Amino acid sequence: MKDNGLRLWAPAAVVVAMAAVWLALSRMSPVAHRWWTIVGDVLLLIAIAALSALHVIIIARRTREARIAADRVSRLEMVTRELVDHEAMIRDDLVHGQRELNERIVRLSGILDASRDLVATRDLHDLLERITDMARSVAGADWTSLTVDASLAGAGTGEAVVITAGTTEGASSLFRLSTPIVCFGQAAGQLTAHFAGVRSGTSDVTHLLAIISSYAGVAMENARLYQDLSSANSRLEAARRYSEGLIEEVPVGIVVLDRDYHVMTWNRVLSETFQMSEKEVLGRHLADVAGVNAEKLVRVLADAAEDPHSMSPRNVSLADIDGDRHIMRLVVSAVESLVGNDEGFIIMAEDVTERVRLGEQLKQAERLKTLGEFVAGMVHEINNPIGIISACAEVLGRKLARHGDQFRECVNTAKIIEDEAIRCSAIVRNLLSFAREAEMNPGEVSVAGLLRETAQFIQGKASECGVELVLDIAGDIPTIIGDRDQLEQVFLNLAVNGIEAMKEGGRLCMAAARLGNRAEISFTDTGPGIPPQDMSRVFNPFYTTKSSGTGLGLALSWSIIERHGGTIEADNASKDGGARFAVLLPLQRNAGREETIRSALPGQ
Structure with a gap:
């Protein structure tokens, strides 16, 4: 403001100073009081007055502007104080709001944490x-x-x-x-x-x-x-345990396969049959577990899959872990939904090996029965002509022998006729033994002693054929009840068959052991073995692989052992050959078993 005042009054002071100088000079000038000096003075006074008025106006306006500016500054100061006060209030409100927001956040955080606990x-x-x-x-x-x-x-x-x-x-x-x-x-x-x-x-x-x-x-x-x-899971778990218990306790094997024929369920019966636990077979292909051709197994299961409602049983030969074959009766059912909605198969498997064997024995017994009935009717009709032929050949040979060497060839021919007639008579006698089923004379028989006597009887024949005899007799075999002569006939027949099968020599092992409540007597040779296609016919009458055999020895042996309540099993000792015949006899024979077996045969 002070600087502005100086700037306003400085021109006026200069003009006044100049006018004073002018007036002073004009008084002292010799031409003073002339008209033109008077006019100059008047004009100067007018100019000074006008300039003074202008400066007064300017000063008034500037003063008014200054007063207005001062009012504005005063108002601005007041507004500033109000803004400061309002800022303090806003700050207090913000602090209070922040405090409330923090409290709400804490509450919401508490609610969130608590809600997690609630949901859990x-x-x-x-x-x-x-x-x-x-x-x-x-x-x-x-x-x-x-x-x-x-x-x-x-x-x-x-x-x-x-x-x-x-x-x-x-x-x-x-x-x-x-x-x-x-x-x-x-x-x-x-x-x-x-x-x-x-x-x-x-x-x-x-x-x-x-x-x-x-x-x-x-x-x-x-x-x-x-x-x-939880309740549904409990019921489901109870149902699962119940179904697993049923699967484990049913008397038949149950296996569940997926669409790729991998094992998903394997029950106790199958574990005992194949000697493999569930853990060992889970996830494996059934063909690998059962020792069967995969293509054959897939073909059988595929046939079942084509007809989901078919429950027709199928007999399939499967092998356990030791390579023993089991005839399993399979009932295959294709299912559309297993675990994970995958297709698969449920198979019920029953081991019918013993049943099939008994069926074959019944067929064998039926064949023998039919043969016996035939022989009983024909034996006398055949035996008489054979006797006459044998006697005539003997007489003819004697008469021709009296004429010296002239009829030697005829004598030899007569001898051949006589020998063949005697052989035919032996065949007829064996057939008659079949037909009559010789009466049994049961008594206590020492299996070990009878096997040793059999070895003594065939020792000479074995030495001639270059066959080594090996005896392997366990010491815990008690005596059995049976017909000693008939059992000796069976043992001799099986031992001689083994020796004759080894034409170039070999070894015959005669063993006896106890298997539970049965005695097992086995005859194992190192010959060529039994051809697989002939395995089911070895006990058929008249079946033989020897050029001079009648084919009745094994059939007669089977009949004798069957009447003793036992069985004969034939198989090959190994893949390289060698036949093995095993006789299984009960240690304590059940009285009346022969009549029970007879009544079970068809037609009895």
Whole structure:
């Protein structure tokens, strides 16, 4: 302001100074008081007056502007003070708002943490208590109550269940806030916060209770679903144990395969039959487990898959871990849905090896019965001509022998006729033995002693054929009940057959051992063995591989052992050859077993 004043009054001072100088000079000038000097003075005074007026106007305007500026500055200072005061108020509001926001964040964080615990809680009663306690803590209520439907709380049907948190004895409820709990789309209960006095922030509390109620509804749904799921799993587990128990205890084998024929289930019967546990076979291809050609197995199962409703049994030969063959009767059922909705097969397998063997024995017995009936009717008709032929050949030979060497060839021919007639007579006698089934004379028989006597009887023949005899007799074989002569005939027949099968020499092992309640007597040679295609015919009458044999020795032996309540089994000792015949005899013969077997044969 002071600088502005100087700038305004400085020109006026200069003009006044110049006018004073002018007037002073004009007074002292010799031409003073002339008209033109007077005019100059007047003009100068006018100019000074005009300049003074202009400066006065300018000064007034500038003063007014300065006053206005001062007013504005005053107002600006007032506004500034108000802004400062308002800023302080805003700062206080922000601090207060931040505090409230922090409190809300803490509450919401508490609700979030508590909701995680709620959702993870599986026990429904514990869940309801946690919901009530959380609502009281978050809402800051004096006490809270939770009313839920009895069926949802697991209390059956009846009145609603009320659960409280906080001290309710003597507490008054002057003010309360309630929110509904929705579960499975329906109102399942009500959450109420009780206050002893009116509280501020009702909207916030209501909002918090609504949040808690929504979490509570979800948690109650989860708990109820978990209970239902646990119950369903328990029932499913019980059903699984029951089905597994049935599968394990059924008297037939059960195997479940997937679409690629890999084993998924393998029960106890199959484990015992194939000597492989379930752990050893799970996930393996059935063809690898059962020792069968994969293409054949796939073809059998594929036939079943083409007709899902077919339950026709199929007999398949399978091998166990030791290579022993088992004839399994399979009932294959193709199923459309197993675990994971995959297709597969359920196979019921029954070991019918013994049944098939007994069936073959029954067929053999039927054949022998038919042969016996035939022989019984024809033996006398054949035996008489044979006797006459034999006698005539003998007489003819004697008469021709009297004429010396002239009829030697005829004598030899007569001798051949006589020998063949005697051989035919022996065949007829064997057939007659078949037909009559010679009477048994049972008594105590020492298997070990009888086997040693048999070895002594054939020692000479074995030495002539270059066959080594080996005896392997266990010491725990008791005596058995049987016909000693007939059993000796069987042992001799099997031993001689073994020696004659080894034309270039070899070794014959005669062994005896105890197998449970049976005695096993085996004859194992090192000959060429039995051709696989002839394995089922070795006990048929008239079957023989020897040029001079009658083919009745094994059939007669089978008949004798069968009447002793035992069996004869024939197989090859190894893949390289060598036949093995095993006689199985009961250690304690059951009285009347012969009649039982007879009555079981067809036609008896």
